[in-house]
Structure formats: structure tokens, C-alpha cells
Amino acid sequence: MTTNTPTPAGQSGMDPATDTVTAGPGRPRSRRRPLIAAITMAVVAVAGSGVFLLYDRPAPPAAPAGAAQRPSATEKVVRGDLVEEVRAFGPVRFSGDxxxxxxxxxxxxxxxxxxxxxxxxxxxxxxxxxxxxxxxxxxxxxxxxxxxxxxxxxxxxxxxxxxxxxxxxxxxxxxxxxxxxxxxxxxxxxxxxxxxxxxxxxxxxxxxxxxxxxxxxxxxxxxxxxxxxxxxxxxAAQHVAVEIPVAEQDLAVKGAKTTIMMPDGSETPGMIASVGAGRLNKDNESVVPVSVRLSDPDALKNVQNTDVQVVLKRVEARDVLSVPVTALLPADRGGYAVQVVQGTRVRLVPVTTGAFADGRAEISGSGITEGTRVGVPKL
Incomplete structure (x- = not known):
């Protein structure tokens, strides 16, 4: 799995090639527009130690001055599953040629x-x-x-x-x-x-x-x-042929369930029928070919000469409290804190982080409950 550093508040966490989609009750989620696949961010945690392996980006800066001042924007702490996704576009083909x-x-x-x-x-x-x-x-x-x-x-x-x-x-x-x-x-x-x-x-x-x-x-x-x-x-059966980056191939498991996004915006379920050996694509990128079979054989009978989007998902943590990674601030004594906003009052609360997926971080801490508002940078 590709690992990336969560972006602390005060640093830009937006890619100029991203847009915003809804990922659950009241939480925005950034999504990369893929050339081949849209890949969600993930951070690997060293279990039980509170130490995180952060790659590809510089270490968090020292706590910003005035961190306890009222933030420019807030987000609610939400409860739900943290899900990692890979999105890939591919053509509809008939099987068994x-x-x-x-x-x-x-x-x-x-x-x-x-x-x-x-x-x-x-x-x-x-x-x-x-x-x-x-x-x-x-x-x-x-x-x-x-x-x-x-x-x-x-x-x-x-x-x-x-x-x-x-x-x-x-x-x-x-x-x-x-x-x-x-x-x-x-x-x-x-x-x-x-x-x-x-x-x-x-x-x-x-x-x-x-x-x-x-x-x-x-x-x-x-x-x-x-x-x-x-x-x-x-x-007469059809399948969707997509390519997944080799770094994300652990999400591509034969028999795993998928979601297929139709050209008209509707969705239909599918299942990974086969996973090929890694190879270089036309852009010289390392990919794994994946064939996705539709659960409803007739769902794509009128869809030809176009690409559809396949969404592969894996649950990283179930029924946890989470915030956008941009809500995390470096704490004075190491680790992370969040700005808890209650009316006009703003306070820094140290938090323990867990799983990271899709631009969100699992957190727990004193007074952190579902619906608690925390500071985030204004977009």
C-alpha cells in the first residue's frame, strides 16, 4: 500500500488536480482525477506505540503561534468506517473472445x-x-x-x-x-x-x-x-478491463466485490474475476490488469465503445471517530492535537490517532465525541 503523510492544518493538502466528493455524513473527501486510477491517501501507523511512519513529505512544523485562536473553518467529528479506495477507468468488453x-x-x-x-x-x-x-x-x-x-x-x-x-x-x-x-x-x-x-x-x-x-x-x-x-x-457476458497501479494491487483480490459507475451516473455491483501479472502500460507505469465481472449480466448490454469507472474498496477501520487529516496539529510534546471549538471557546486537545484512509484520520481523546467541532483550514 502506498503511504503518505497526513497534511497538518496550516499546510496545503489540496492537489490542484482534485475535486470534492461526499464520503459520508457531513464529511468532504478529496479525490484525485486519475489517468489510470484515483488513489486515496493512507498513512501507516506503528500499532500501540503512537509513533507514525511518515513518507514523501517533510516532517510537521512546530505548533503554529496562536494555535488556540479560533480557526477559519470547522468540521464535525464523524463516526463511521474508514475506507480506502482505488478508482480505475476501463472499457466494457465481451468475455471469452x-x-x-x-x-x-x-x-x-x-x-x-x-x-x-x-x-x-x-x-x-x-x-x-x-x-x-x-x-x-x-x-x-x-x-x-x-x-x-x-x-x-x-x-x-x-x-x-x-x-x-x-x-x-x-x-x-x-x-x-x-x-x-x-x-x-x-x-x-x-x-x-x-x-x-x-x-x-x-x-x-x-x-x-x-x-x-x-x-x-x-x-x-x-x-x-x-x-x-x-x-x-x-x-454473451461482459466484463470491465481496468489497470490498477502495482502499489495498490493488494486491493485487487479475485472474488472481491466492486462497484461499477455507469456513464449515466448509476451504479451496479461487480466482482473481480481475474487479476493478471504486473506489467508496464503505454505510459511506462507499473500496473496490474484486472477483469471485473458484473453481478447483473444485463447491466452493460447497452453500454459499448465507452469506459466505465470501477471502484475497489477496503475497510481500514470500522465504526470509529474520524476527522480530516488537515485538522491534525503537531502537539508540543509530540503526537497530534486538534482544535476543539465550542461556541466562542477554542482549546487544543491531544488526540491518539489510529487508521488513516481517504484523507481522514481515526482519533480519540478527552471530550472527543461524534459531532464535536474541530478546526480545519478554510478552503
């Missing part, structure tokens, strides 16, 4: 339109005016189906598809029986194939689910050569 290779020699007579969907039992493309059919399964078709063939998982997958399409009268297992062949004949007749009871290699293509046509590589009239790519397909 791959090519479909033809196995039947002849002439291509039909291919589907780009961005169309093909489901189980439907025509994927046609050779010599005969359809190649999409079926559901994880094992690629690798041999001809015919009575007397050796038992196998491919037979089981074929029979499961026949049964799902309404062709029954056989036992669903890994044996291609005469009853299986009879069901195949009925299926062949229905889809416009010769009713032979045999299925040549390449007549069916197995996929794990419905597919989306990205584009047709071959066109009607082209030669259909065995082994030649004829279509580019993907699954």
Missing part, C-alpha cells in the same frame, strides 16, 4: 451478422447450404459420432444436448447406442440435415453457453477449408 475453426470442406454459404446471438441448437454458419449447429459443452468435438464408437465424454455431452432440445427415447450416458442414433435422425431431419444417424466431425460446435458473434472472418462464397477460422465469437 475466440475463433471458430471450420472442419468441413466445401463452400461457405451463410454466416451470421456481427453482434448477433446464437443459442443452443441454432445454426452457427453453413457450408454447402447445410448448417453447422451450436451445442452446449466444454469439450470440443474431436471425432465423428456414430453407432459402435467408443464411449466418451463427448457422447455424454451430445446426448445431454439432444435431451435438452426435446429429443428423447435413450439413456443419457456416455454410450452412443442405436436409440441415440434414432434420436439423432429425428434431430437431423428437423435442422435440415440428411437423417443418417451419424454426425460428421465439424457439424456441431460445442461452447459453454450462448455466444455472441463478433465478426465473420469468412463470407458466403469463400472456400471452407478444414482448420480455417470462419468466425470470431465471445460469450
Amino acid at each position: 475466440r475463433g471458430v475453426k471450420n472442419r468441413i470442406r466445401g463452400v461457405v454459404t451463410w454466416t451470421p451478422a456481427g453482434n448477433s446471438g446464437i443459442g443452443r441448437g441454432e445454426k452457427l454458419y453453413a457450408v454447402d447450404d447445410k448448417p453447422v449447429i451450436l451445442l452446449r459443452g466444454s469439450l470440443p468435438a474431436w471425432r465423428e459420432f456414430a453407432p459402435g464408437m467408443a464411449d466418451g465424454r463427448d457422447v455424454l455431452a451430445l446426448e445431454e444436448n439432444l435431451a435438452a432440445l426435446g429429443y428423447t427415447g435413450f439413456t443419457v450416458d456416455d454410450e452412443y447406442s442405436q436409440k441415440t442414433a434414432a434420436a439423432v435422425k429425428r434431430w437431423q431431419k428437423a435442422v435440415g440435415l440428411p437423417a443418417t444417424g451419424k454426425i460428421e466431425l465439424g457439424r456441431v460446435v460445442f461452447a459453454s453457453g450462448p455466444v455472441r458473434i463478433d465478426k465473420a472472418v469468412a463470407r458466403p462464397g469463400d472456400a471452407a477449408e478444414p482448420g480455417a477460422e470462419i468466425l470470431r465469437i465471445s460469450s
Whole structure:
């Protein structure tokens, strides 16, 4: 995790490239506008010792003169979770992009339109005016189906598809029986194939689910050569591809929940599906590629050719009192204090700090309660 020093009052804590967003009841939060990711500030505390490791910025100055005078602005002490965030922008993509290779020699007579969907039992493309059919399964078709063939998982997958399409009268297992062949004949007749009871290699293509046509590589009239790519397909599911700085990759954990900010300002939940190996991006920055899957598969079906924002979060502390880090002042005897403002009275109160996240600091001290007003620099 990247560590940064909290900015004491009296020093500028604003980056000229930041704006202000709301982070909870009554507290502002600064957010960096990212080229790749917006990264919240964090400070690492040495547990139980009251000593903090402060990096990247100079040590706090001596207590300013008149520190107990009325501050230019105040903020309430709030109770809630301190959450660290990484925000990243990335494109919406369809998952599982791959090519479909033809196995039947002849002439291509039909291919589907780009961005169309093909489901189980439907025509994927046609050779010599005969359809190649999409079926559901994880094992690629690798041999001809015919009575007397050796038992196998491919037979089981074929029979499961026949049964799902309404062709029954056989036992669903890994044996291609005469009853299986009879069901195949009925299926062949229905889809416009010769009713032979045999299925040549390449007549069916197995996929794990419905597919989306990205584009047709071959066109009607082209030669259909065995082994030649004829279509580019993907699954119908979408994901968001983002890059996270390597320094923040501890927030990118497979299975972790995320929030996806839509172009219209709405939100939809997601989950990290995969995390790749670190690499240098086009700006020569060290990043980790992350793929985020949507909890609602249809949430992005109408969102194309644009980037969306992915928010990764980690709770640093739960149900604690916190103030903006700009409220912290260096105390005379070390550590920190805050200016507590009660009406016209201003007093310095030493505080113990805990977790730091998102420009806020966990504090505790005498008389510090939820709603207590503390001094901060006026923005």
C-alpha cells in the first residue's frame, strides 16, 4: 500500500488536480482525477506505540503561534468506517473472445451478422447450404459420432444436448447406442440435415453457453477449408478491463466485490474475476490488469465503445471517530492535537490517532465525541 503523510492544518493538502466528493455524513473527501486510477491517501501507523511512519513529505512544523485562536473553518467529528479506495477507468468488453475453426470442406454459404446471438441448437454458419449447429459443452468435438464408437465424454455431452432440445427415447450416458442414433435422425431431419444417424466431425460446435458473434472472418462464397477460422465469437457476458497501479494491487483480490459507475451516473455491483501479472502500460507505469465481472449480466448490454469507472474498496477501520487529516496539529510534546471549538471557546486537545484512509484520520481523546467541532483550514 502506498503511504503518505497526513497534511497538518496550516499546510496545503489540496492537489490542484482534485475535486470534492461526499464520503459520508457531513464529511468532504478529496479525490484525485486519475489517468489510470484515483488513489486515496493512507498513512501507516506503528500499532500501540503512537509513533507514525511518515513518507514523501517533510516532517510537521512546530505548533503554529496562536494555535488556540479560533480557526477559519470547522468540521464535525464523524463516526463511521474508514475506507480506502482505488478508482480505475476501463472499457466494457465481451468475455471469452475466440475463433471458430471450420472442419468441413466445401463452400461457405451463410454466416451470421456481427453482434448477433446464437443459442443452443441454432445454426452457427453453413457450408454447402447445410448448417453447422451450436451445442452446449466444454469439450470440443474431436471425432465423428456414430453407432459402435467408443464411449466418451463427448457422447455424454451430445446426448445431454439432444435431451435438452426435446429429443428423447435413450439413456443419457456416455454410450452412443442405436436409440441415440434414432434420436439423432429425428434431430437431423428437423435442422435440415440428411437423417443418417451419424454426425460428421465439424457439424456441431460445442461452447459453454450462448455466444455472441463478433465478426465473420469468412463470407458466403469463400472456400471452407478444414482448420480455417470462419468466425470470431465471445460469450454473451461482459466484463470491465481496468489497470490498477502495482502499489495498490493488494486491493485487487479475485472474488472481491466492486462497484461499477455507469456513464449515466448509476451504479451496479461487480466482482473481480481475474487479476493478471504486473506489467508496464503505454505510459511506462507499473500496473496490474484486472477483469471485473458484473453481478447483473444485463447491466452493460447497452453500454459499448465507452469506459466505465470501477471502484475497489477496503475497510481500514470500522465504526470509529474520524476527522480530516488537515485538522491534525503537531502537539508540543509530540503526537497530534486538534482544535476543539465550542461556541466562542477554542482549546487544543491531544488526540491518539489510529487508521488513516481517504484523507481522514481515526482519533480519540478527552471530550472527543461524534459531532464535536474541530478546526480545519478554510478552503
